Amino acid sequence: MNRLMVPAIEAEPEWIIEAQRGDSSAFGKLVLFYRERVVNVIYRMCGDVNLAEDIAQEAFIRSWKNLDRFKPGTSFRNWVYRIATNAALDTLRRDKETVDINDIQLVSNGDDPEAGLERKERMEKVQESILDLPPACRGVLVLREYESLSYKEIADTLDIPIGTVMSRLNYARKCMLETLGPYLEE
Amino acid sequence: MMSEHVNRWLEAYHDDELSGIRLQQVKDHLQVCKSCQVELGKLEALSDLLQRSPLPDRLTSPELFVAQVRLQLPRREQTRWQKILRVGWQISPLGILGVWGFIQSILIVSMVLMFALQLGVGGDLISGFVPPQSGASWLNEMISITSISDVSQFILNIFDTGNPFLWILISNIILPIIFGLLLCSWLASWWTLTQKHQSNQQPGYIR
Numbered sequence: 001m002n003r004l005m006v007p008a009i010e011a012e013p014e015w016i017i018e019a020q021r022g023d024s025s026a027f028g029k030l031v032l033f034y035r036e037r038v039v040n041v042i043y044r045m046c047g048d049v050n051l052a053e054d055i056a057q058e059a060f061i062r063s064w065k066n067l068d069r070f071k072p073g074t075s076f077r078n079w080v081y082r083i084a085t086n087a088a089l090d091t092l093r094r095d096k097e098t099v100d101i102n103d104i105q106l107v108s109n110g111d112d113p114e115a116g117l118e119r120k121e122r123m124e125k126v127q128e129s130i131l132d133l134p135p136a137c138r139g140v141l142v143l144r145e146y147e148s149l150s151y152k153e154i155a156d157t158l159d160i161p162i163g164t165v166m167s168r169l170n171y172a173r174k175c176m177l178e179t180l181g182p183y184l185e186e
Numbered sequence: 187m188m189s190e191h192v193n194r195w196l197e198a199y200h201d202d203e204l205s206g207i208r209l210q211q212v213k214d215h216l217q218v219c220k221s222c223q224v225e226l227g228k229l230e231a232l233s234d235l236l237q238r239s240p241l242p243d244r245l246t247s248p249e250l251f252v253a254q255v256r257l258q259l260p261r262r263e264q265t266r267w268q269k270i271l272r273v274g275w276q277i278s279p280l281g282i283l284g285v286w287g288f289i290q291s292i293l294i295v296s297m298v299l300m301f302a303l304q305l306g307v308g309g310d311l312i313s314g315f316v317p318p319q320s321g322a323s324w325l326n327e328m329i330s331i332t333s334i335s336d337v338s339q340f341i342l343n344i345f346d347t348g349n350p351f352l353w354i355l356i357s358n359i360i361l362p363i364i365f366g367l368l369l370c371s372w373l374a375s376w377w378t379l380t381q382k383h384q385s386n387q388q389p390g391y392i393r
Contacts, residue, residue, distance in 0.1 A: 024259050028252045035251055040241055049242045053251065060255045123239045144201065145236045151203050170197055177228055184231040 016076055020067050027067075031060050034077065037147060038084045044142040045088045047131045055091050059084040078157040081147070085139045085158060092135050122183050129179040133172050140165055141172040192222055200229045279372050286365040293357045 012033070018026035038059060043052035063070075063083050070079055130138060139158060143149045151169075155162045177184075192215060198204050199212045216222055246254070 022261075024256050027259070028256050031252045031255050032248055035248055036241075036245075039245065043241060049244055053246055057251070057255050057258065061258055061260075064259050122235075126235060126239045145233055151198075151201070166194075166198070169201075170194065173197065173229065173232060177232060180232065180235060183235060184228060 012076065013072065016067075016070065016072065019064070020070070024064075027064055030076070034080055037077075038080060040146060041081060041142050042084055042088045044127075044130060044146055045085070045135070045138050046092060047127055051091070052088075055087050056084065059087040062087065075153070075156075078149070078153055081143065081149075082157045082159065085143070089135050089139065125180060125183060129176050132179070133175060137168045137172040137175075140168040141176075144169055192219070193225060196222060196226055197229060200226060200233075275375075279369060282365055282368045282372070286361065289361060290357070 012030070015026040015029050019030060035056065039049075039052050039056045042055045042059070043049055046052055046055065059080070063080055066083075070076065130141065133141065140154055143154045143157060144151075149157065151162050151165045154160075154165045158165070192212070195204065195208060195212050199209070199216075204212060216226065245251075
């Protein structure tokens with residue numbers, strides 16, 4: 001490992017300062033660092049990987065334009081997540097659910113075809129049940145289950161009270177338990 | 187009513203959001219309540235099921251994604267103060283050299299006039315510009331018109347000794363050192379910024 005390279009998490013504050021001064025290469029490092037997580041969140045919310053990447057790009061461009069509003073010392077991750085979820089919600093409201101379940105492509109890990117088919121059906125059902133949730137609840141569930149944000153972090157990210165986070169999470173889980181009940185026993 | 191109350195705390199318990207007395211209450215309740223244990227088991231199974239659905243592997247490569255984003259980034263507008271500071275920093279070496287040159291020219295002219303007076307050359311012409319006093323006092327008078335502070339007056343009193351050695355020391359050694367240090371400071375800051383910019387070009391280590 002090159003001694004001059006520092007772990008990305010330690011260099012993040014410096015990248016942010018440089019990006020706020022207009023350094024696009026520093027911003028590129030932030031994009032590289034958060035790309036997968038942001039795409040993951042948006043994909044879970046909209047169900048289409050190509051659309052998720054487009055929205056993620058849009059989210060990063062929005063964050064670049066509004067970098068002056070980011071307060072150093074606060075969580076850049078949560079700030080980017082807020083922009084990403086808002087961008088996803090804007091697109092969902094505008095396009096009124098564009099997902100095609102048949103487009104959901106899953107990773108194959110070499111299982112036998114029958115098991116692979118069952119797994120695919122299960123995963124499709126999971127994604128479908130997430131997409132059946134109201135967009136507001138979807139965002140809370142995704143940030144909690146896939147990004148492991150705390151209630152406080154979710155509240156800060158989505159700019160809602162903690163009580164609202166808890167109630168939306170409760171509703172989302174209730175709906176999903178009803179839909180996915182049979183699959184939980186596998 | 188009681189089980190609804192417990193179910194609500196159950197989710198928070200599952201999400202590690204409880205602490206203190208409430209956490210202990212839920213733990214104690216779970217030890218004796220089978221239905222709540224089942225509910226907790228469902229929450230854990232649901233989380234496990236959700237975690238088992240990975241991202242599709244059709245994602246754009248990270249480098250291409252970043253390149254696409256950077257291509258679309260608009261130029262960030264600098265504020266007026268940022269522009270002023272940036273331009274000021276860029277021309278500061280010229281300013282330093284200009285001030286140094288200006289002071290040097292004043293010193294040279296004043297020394298020439300002093301020697302001319304002492305040699306009696308120029309006569310009335312020079313005396314019209316320089317009062318018939320010690321060498322630097324005309325400078326003192328000119329600047330005193332602008333009502334400078336006591337500190338500056340004290341500094342000028344040093345100049346007003348008429349000691350040529352002091353003049354030589356100040357104009358040929360002290361002032362060049364001061365301006366040289368200022369220029370070196372600017373060069374050091376320029377070099378630091380350049381090194382920073384080059385290190386930003388290297389990719390960071392990412393898990």
